[in-house]
Amino acid sequence: MKKNPGLAAVLSFFFTGLGQIYNGQIGKGVLFIIIQCINFALMYVIIGFITAPLFWIWGMIDAYKTAEKLNFKIT
Numbered sequence: 001m002k003k004n005p006g007l008a009a010v011l012s013f014f015f016t017g018l019g020q021i022y023n024g025q026i027g028k029g030v031l032f033i034i035i036q037c038i039n040f041a042l043m044y045v046i047i048g049f050i051t052a053p054l055f056w057i058w059g060m061i062d063a064y065k066t067a068e069k070l071n072f073k074i075t
Helices: 005-014 018-022 026-045 048-074
Strands: none
Touching: 005 018, 005 048, 018 026, 018 048, 026 048
16 A cells, blocks of 8 residues: 655654554554653753754654655555
């Protein structure tokens, strides 16, 4: 089944890990959610203000590129 890369990225925009889950990578998506929760907890010691946005952006890019790769394998 083809995946929409744009939708995967938007899902990850709203909640890190949802794009991965949409792509069928359940374990990876759950791991992304756990890591992002840790990043938000790290905001109490300042480092989270750096790691959370970086990981959020990486999650969107990863979801988009993974959906493209999955579509390429199908065709």
